[in-house]
Amino acid sequence: MPATALTTKAASTRERIIDSAADAFWRRSYHGVSMDELADLASVNKATIYRYFSDKAALALAVTEKTGAQTLSSVFEPSFEAHLAPDERLEAIYRCVHMSTVDMRTSNGDVFGCPIIGLTLELGQEMPAIRKQAETIFNRVEAYMRLIASDAIAAGTATGWDEATLGRTLVQLLHGAFASSRLASDPGRILDAGNASLSLLGSPRTLSISGASQ
Amino acid sequence: MPATALTTKAASTRERIIDSAADAFWRRSYHGVSMDELADLASVNKATIYRYFSDKAALALAVTEKTGAQTLSSVFEPSFEAHLAPDERLEAIYRCVHMSTVDMRTSNGDVFGCPIIGLTLELGQEMPAIRKQAETIFNRVEAYMRLIASDAIAAGTATGWDEATLGRTLVQLLHGAFASSRLASDPGRILDAGNASLSLLGSPRTLSISGASQ
Amino acid sequence: MPATALTTKAASTRERIIDSAADAFWRRSYHGVSMDELADLASVNKATIYRYFSDKAALALAVTEKTGAQTLSSVFEPSFEAHLAPDERLEAIYRCVHMSTVDMRTSNGDVFGCPIIGLTLELGQEMPAIRKQAETIFNRVEAYMRLIASDAIAAGTATGWDEATLGRTLVQLLHGAFASSRLASDPGRILDAGNASLSLLGSPRTLSISGASQ
Amino acid sequence: MPATALTTKAASTRERIIDSAADAFWRRSYHGVSMDELADLASVNKATIYRYFSDKAALALAVTEKTGAQTLSSVFEPSFEAHLAPDERLEAIYRCVHMSTVDMRTSNGDVFGCPIIGLTLELGQEMPAIRKQAETIFNRVEAYMRLIASDAIAAGTATGWDEATLGRTLVQLLHGAFASSRLASDPGRILDAGNASLSLLGSPRTLSISGASQ
DNA sequence: AATGAATGAGGCTTCATTCAT
């Protein structure tokens, strides 16, 4: 118990820092939040942050990692486990994203899009490590999308596409969904992308605002 | 000496400042570039920038305005003037965007995506004026896309779509194209989005890397 | 006419600059007003100010000179010409100062005290020329006060004073009046000092708010 | 280690900053001293100042507060405790002020007057908080002077005055003393005001340069 | 005689980071 306790406490501090930083970066951009603020948000002394992260950059990297992992395990994995048909999987993914976007809009009055894309677009050029990390995550997303694509092609509904291109295209639609929803501060844009994706798969566009969270 | 309106010394200084700032913000983000640097890039004293812009924020707004106007007049207008068919117009737009992305990649070794989206995603939350300006620009883009959508629907190739939704979706694909191409540092992603757009219009996907700049 | 015209115009520009600067320094202190603002207030280009004054400091000096001369000729000289008795002269001086302080309070909502004292207290240490100029002016004020003192001593109303000390004391009361009225934003303080001065002269304290401008 | 309240490191740093700032503002005016200089004078990094004060303005306010409190407790309180008769109290006050002015003149070669009046005259218009703070302090000074006035009236030496007016007038003489002594760089002016005050109280003018510090 | 345009230096403030306890 003694050793474990310490490890646990330290780990929980670390997680708290990451979580609140993730939230702040998400809402306000990397350069828009200071270390002072991050310390306040995590209810930690600023120096404590430096105990766990060598850098603000290192913290951002950890944020990217954790956010990516969470997204994969809370959006993609469940959607794939709950469904087998490619269009159903896609629908599940979009319903999930849409739901959390609606929540965000409700509780914050605004839509912040995808935190990883945000960080990467802002910092890609000046912090290669972040970009590399994002690449890893998006590769895994693309792998999921590609699986959907290949299943749809195999099922004969998506015609004239090769698996790789359609996979990439589905990812792009997701990126577009995040960008558009943030630009317009409108969660509905998520559904547009979902429906367009379904359309490319050769399935009916079944996502609608009223039925989105059914 | 007659009044050569836009060629006075003041106006040209102003434009020089805007242009170099646009470039710098594009590559490195708003918070990533300092006023000192912006002054150097424009070969102007820092105080001179403040003769023309009350703020760094005001400069960013001017950058957004000019970039938006330029994009509309150099990408959308020519594409619509040169072609009548919706799919041809769309193709022209994407060829144009792709071409300039390839150029960028060649001359800079990297792809920076859409400068307006970049600025807006970074600053939207903290600078409402920028977001409002971006909204205006994207509304005009959406109007173009909607015209393409409506023509395609009228021509009977795009089936099952209503004009507004398809228009929005085409815009989203463009957003996705910019995001993806920057994230992957790959101009080819632009073409993916173009082809997906064509597909939604019910047209053949004619864009390919080799033939992109034909 | 030609030569005169030019001289006149230049001179009037110079005066305009001095006058508006005097006003601004008075209200807001030397360091509180920028050359940009001074140019705007005088409706002149900033460079024009430098045609007439080598420096901001030189302008302040000119302001001090002119303000001093004006005060002497509009407050002290008339009061001495209109009256012979020392207490009447003093009364006239204080009525005059009080009146203009009331006007100031009415038109500006605040009381700014004595412009020369203000500038000198602020800049005395860093600009000896201003201090020297102020000294000259206050010496002349002291000469007036000393005359009043000596007349009152001669008349036997002020007893136990020597002329020099009483003169200096009367000046001090005037300084105190300006400081207090500005600190309290209350023109009435001027009258307190006037009455105290009369008291030291051995005369009845005849100044009151209601009768101040009789 | 017990809590030595006012001796913690933080508190002593804070006091050091206030003290050196008080000195600098006193000698050279608010706008005449930069934050860089204030940091140097306090042997602290500039950023440290901002740990304790949100603003240069907030620092000036703290300076005003502390200076005011110190003046009251080192000049007025002891004078009142040591003496009961109104004229003796007044004499003590002026001896005290004169002594410190002489010291100042000796060690600095110049006389800087009252730091609070200086700051307030310079900043009153642009920083209402300073003015309000000064008002509070001067109200307390006035209360002391009023007590002297009322005692003198009760004792029958000051005739024809009401307590409030005489109190205000005594304060004004003090203001005038500070202004005059700084303008003339002459500590002797303090005594002029002291003697005038005694005169108004109906007491003999006992202050003289030679005997001032007896 | 006067102006629009430009500048170098410096102002205030805040940042990411480290030290000492």
Next chain:
DNA sequence: CATGAATGAAGCCTCATTCAT
């Protein structure tokens, strides 16, 4: 393990001043 205190570098902005016309 965590903190309060401190720092150098840098950020944005404004100042007094000058140049070229």
